[in-house]
Amino acid sequence: MTHLPNSLAARDIASVLHPYTNLKTHPETGPLVITGGDGVYVSDEDGNRYIEAMAGLWCTSLGFNEPRLVDAATEAMRKLPFYHSFTGKSHPAAIELAERLLAMAPAPMSKVFFANSGSEANDTAIKLIWYANNALGRPNKKKIISRLRGYHGVTLASASLTHLPNNQRDFDLPLDRFIATDCPHFYRGALTGESEEDFATRLAENLENLILAEGPDTIAAFFAEPVMGAGGVVVPPKTYFEKIQKVLKKYDIWFVADEVICGFGRTGNMFGCETFNIKPDMIVLAKALSSAYIPISALMINEPIFQALVTESEKIGIFGHGFTYGGHPVACAVAIRTLDIYASDRIVDHVRTVGPILQSGLCNLASHPLVGEARGIGLIGALELVKDKAGKDAFPPAAGLGGKAAAACQKQGVFLRSMGDSLAFSPPLIIDAGQIRELLGRVERALDETHMLAKSSGLV
Ligand SMILES: Cc1ncc(COP(=O)(O)O)c(C=O)c1O
Numbered sequence: 256m257t258h259l260p261n262s263l264a265a266r267d268i269a270s271v272l273h274p275y276t277n278l279k280t281h282p283e284t285g286p287l288v289i290t291g292g293d294g295v296y297v298s299d300e301d302g303n304r305y306i307e308a309m310a311g312l313w314c315t316s317l318g319f320n321e322p323r324l325v326d327a328a329t330e331a332m333r334k335l336p337f338y339h340s341f342t343g344k345s346h347p348a349a350i351e352l353a354e355r356l357l358a359m360a361p362a363p364m365s366k367v368f369f370a371n372s373g374s375e376a377n378d379t380a381i382k383l384i385w386y387a388n389n390a391l392g393r394p395n396k397k398k399i400i401s402r403l404r405g406y407h408g409v410t411l412a413s414a415s416l417t418h419l420p421n422n423q424r425d426f427d428l429p430l431d432r433f434i435a436t437d438c439p440h441f442y443r444g445a446l447t448g449e450s451e452e453d454f455a456t457r458l459a460e461n462l463e464n465l466i467l468a469e470g471p472d473t474i475a476a477f478f479a480e481p482v483m484g485a486g487g488v489v490v491p492p493k494t495y496f497e498k499i500q501k502v503l504k505k506y507d508i509w510f511v512a513d514e515v516i517c518g519f520g521r522t523g524n525m526f527g528c529e530t531f532n533i534k535p536d537m538i539v540l541a542k543a544l545s546s547a548y549i550p551i552s553a554l555m556i557n558e559p560i561f562q563a564l565v566t567e568s569e570k571i572g573i574f575g576h577g578f579t580y581g582g583h584p585v586a587c588a589v590a591i592r593t594l595d596i597y598a599s600d601r602i603v604d605h606v607r608t609v610g611p612i613l614q615s616g617l618c619n620l621a622s623h624p625l626v627g628e629a630r631g632i633g634l635i636g637a638l639e640l641v642k643d644k645a646g647k648d649a650f651p652p653a654a655g656l657g658g659k660a661a662a663a664c665q666k667q668g669v670f671l672r673s674m675g676d677s678l679a680f681s682p683p684l685i686i687d688a689g690q691i692r693e694l695l696g697r698v699e700r701a702l703d704e705t706h707m708l709a710k711s712s713g714l715v
Pocket of ligand 1: 371408485
């Protein structure tokens with residue numbers, strides 16, 4: 256496709272390096288330039304309107320035109336456009352936000368460290384774990400376990416936790432000390448005849464065997480998303496986290512809950528940790544913390560870990576870590592207002608009301624000839640497309656059927672994300688029942704179109 260000179264598309268191609276994009280084909284396909292948003296919809300430069308069924312990147316929980324957040328940002332910028340928390344300085348918004356997060360944490364937490372992205376917060380968690388274990392006289396307890404298909408970000412260390420091939424291949428990752436355990440996807444991972452509980456038991460045994468093989472004294476922490484997001488929306492099998500936590504406790508391994516997607520209502524509770532009874536030692540928050548209106552992330556740590564940091568910083572003379580924009584007053588003010596709105600608009604109750612409509616709609620779509628599994632909880636879900644429902648046979652990756660299905664959804668006016676051949680759903684939490692039905696109707700038409708395409712290409 257040629258793009259008119261000086262069009263936004265031509266200027267984009269000439270200037271922007273796009274994340275998660277095929278850089279070779281982008282100049283031909285060109286960008287889709289989004290210019291506005293309202294509620295759960297966004298519009299492109301040609302005036303086409305789409306249901307943003309991914310809330311952008313699992314993040315715009317309050318939709319695309321929440322004036323109360325705009326007001327919070329404007330007021331904060333007028334009051335104090337920048338201040339930091341280095342060298343003991345502080346400001347009211349960081350203090351209030353930290354207090355609010357500690358008060359709502361799903362397990363006792365002692366302190367909050369602010370950063371600007373999920374990756375930075377996970378990276379910080381790793382650094383603090385290493386620092387704390389040095390303080391605790393455990394210099395060899397440094398390895399970190401995360402799960403195949405888990406997503407924790409893209410910085411050097413957080414991408415080392417992200418065991419997805421595209422995030423590691425040819426970036427020379429993972430770094431040393433990062434090891435992977437099983438993905439808890441029952442549909443793909445269970446043995447014939449295995450129950451969810453037995454699958455969970457086997458995964459916990461595999462984890463224990465891995466810890467024993469590596470040496471329990473070398474394993475510091477385990478990172479997990481309560482529901483895996485970017486790995487294809489994987490809801491853990493029954494009893495999974497209970498059994499995993501038992502193993503971690505036995506070997507004194509810290510649990511870091513990556514709540515970057517699940518936090519703030521997505522799974523039908525304020526935190527995914529509540530939904531799955533996880534008692535973490537650290538919690539990572541981002542995305543819906545500010546409804547993504549402004550970059551901010553937070554790492555909460557418990558008291559024993561904080562005390563270890565105190566010991567080490569006393570020894571060294573300073574805790575040598577921090578980001579210029581961490582705890583930015585405008586970002587903190589927007590996050591505080593976001594939390595206010597979650598409370599005043601009863602967002603978690605709303606998710607509990609409309610989540611089942613999304614889930615039952617996805618279950619109905621499981622009878623579509625292309626869908627092998629419908630899965631999800633609250634307002635997060637996925638449809639996994641398969642070549643053969645009975646045998647669960649996947650399409651050849653080269654066919655790119657998931658991408659084609661996402662493109663068909665886009666033609667129907669819906670943005671979804673394909674992860675391999677799974678189509679992910681994570682709409683703004685404010686979506687209403689009618690909009691969910693509209694979304695499901697459009698997706699069904701897109702699946703029909705994709706099915707016809709698969710037939711005409713001899714794929715089914
Ligand atoms: C669970 C999880 N953790 C961490 C991240 C990384 O966040 P960021 O893209 O803000 O660095 C993401 C991003 O999608 C995520 O889904």
